[in-house]
Amino acid sequence: MKILIIGGGGREHAIAWKAAQSPKAEKIYCAPGNAGIASVAECVDIPVMDFDAQVKFAKENGIDLVVVAPDDPLAAGAVDAMEAAGIRAFGPRKNAAILEGSKAFSKDLMKKYGIPTAAYETFDTPEAALAYLETAPVPIVLKADGLALGKGVLICNTREEARAGVKTLMLDKQFGSAGDRIVIEQFMTGREVSVLTFVDGKTVRVMTSAQDHKRAKDGDQGLNTGGMGTFSPSPFYTDEIDAYCREHIYQPTVDAMRAEGREFKGVIFFGLMLTADGPKVLEYNARFGDPETQVVLPRMKNDIVDVFEACIDGTLDRIDLQFDDNAAVCVVLASDGYPEHYEKGFAISGLDAFREREGYYVFHAGSRFGADGQIVTNGGRVLGVTALGSTLKEARKNAYAATEWIRFDNKYMRHDIGKAIDEA
Numbered sequence: 001m002k003i004l005i006i007g008g009g010g011r012e013h014a015i016a017w018k019a020a021q022s023p024k025a026e027k028i029y030c031a032p033g034n035a036g037i038a039s040v041a042e043c044v045d046i047p048v049m050d051f052d053a054q055v056k057f058a059k060e061n062g063i064d065l066v067v068v069a070p071d072d073p074l075a076a077g078a079v080d081a082m083e084a085a086g087i088r089a090f091g092p093r094k095n096a097a098i099l100e101g102s103k104a105f106s107k108d109l110m111k112k113y114g115i116p117t118a119a120y121e122t123f124d125t126p127e128a129a130l131a132y133l134e135t136a137p138v139p140i141v142l143k144a145d146g147l148a149l150g151k152g153v154l155i156c157n158t159r160e161e162a163r164a165g166v167k168t169l170m171l172d173k174q175f176g177s178a179g180d181r182i183v184i185e186q187f188m189t190g191r192e193v194s195v196l197t198f199v200d201g202k203t204v205r206v207m208t209s210a211q212d213h214k215r216a217k218d219g220d221q222g223l224n225t226g227g228m229g230t231f232s233p234s235p236f237y238t239d240e241i242d243a244y245c246r247e248h249i250y251q252p253t254v255d256a257m258r259a260e261g262r263e264f265k266g267v268i269f270f271g272l273m274l275t276a277d278g279p280k281v282l283e284y285n286a287r288f289g290d291p292e293t294q295v296v297l298p299r300m301k302n303d304i305v306d307v308f309e310a311c312i313d314g315t316l317d318r319i320d321l322q323f324d325d326n327a328a329v330c331v332v333l334a335s336d337g338y339p340e341h342y343e344k345g346f347a348i349s350g351l352d353a354f355r356e357r358e359g360y361y362v363f364h365a366g367s368r369f370g371a372d373g374q375i376v377t378n379g380g381r382v383l384g385v386t387a388l389g390s391t392l393k394e395a396r397k398n399a400y401a402a403t404e405w406i407r408f409d410n411k412y413m414r415h416d417i418g419k420a421i422d423e424a
């Protein structure tokens, strides 16, 4: 089977690495990929939003399965474009990817179907939003309705901050048309957990849990990033919580999408808050999370190509999804200055150290080949260093040890990934 993966970050590297282990995978391509992905797939220079070029490539190269990983192409209809050309594709169609593509849609869905989430109001004008804020309790959360590179959520501790947030999103248009409409919602407190699930339109299969660290600096300080590290499983996501979420959140969401005529096939990522009143949905994503995927897939026992096909064919009920009884920690090595200003193009050394070592992985988020063939930094997030362990503590010790094997100028990382493990 020839497989084309759309995307070029750490998530796509983890997916390509996992797919490469399938006996069904005869050849894997990745568009556009990166220097790390090139070790498991042939990278083709096609942008993630160029559907015409992707379809042309897929037809010319006899691609049997396309896996669309990032949110933007999914929301814009990448899967629909493939299907229209008669090519099998894994991921939600455009009418289902709206689950992530519009915060107002997802909040309305949860309200309509009684899925636990924070109370909210939706606003189409800054005047109405500002008037609401006069009496709304703080802290309060502002969310741009559309996709905003994961940065369209503002947690405002004061009314002043909230007013400034409305200006940023709706007047200054920091995230473009994503801020034409905003959702203002109640601030929730508790532990955050990420739960990824495979969905075939009606059946949902739950992967192991994980937790992300979104802020740039130790102690959850600094700016929001695409994620500075993850661990899996979350010790706070108990069997009891899992049972509750399956009954009240996961299956109801899949059923609600089908009832709305928006059958969802692909991955639903449930961003949960474990509040004193029980688990509630913080957000939905219509795709694998990053860097969650970098700790979840190394623990997955199944052939991922079988699971992709089952999601497309509506036969997920025949898949017994299994994970190793171990733990994984991923520490992101970033360029100093990320997520604001940073330099690129520095030579990376030490990557070979991962080759012979079982249970250690280096997934590339932002790398490319330099002029002399040497791999160099090419992004804010550069590498995800993942290690397994029999316990979370062991996995964390192993992951931080492995971060020392890698060298590049301006290397930056958080030193407290998985600190919550000690509180469990």
Ligand code: GLY
Binding pocket: 150, 212, 226, 227, 285, 288, 289, 290, 291, 292
């Ligand atoms: N780790 C959060 C995300 O993938 O959006």
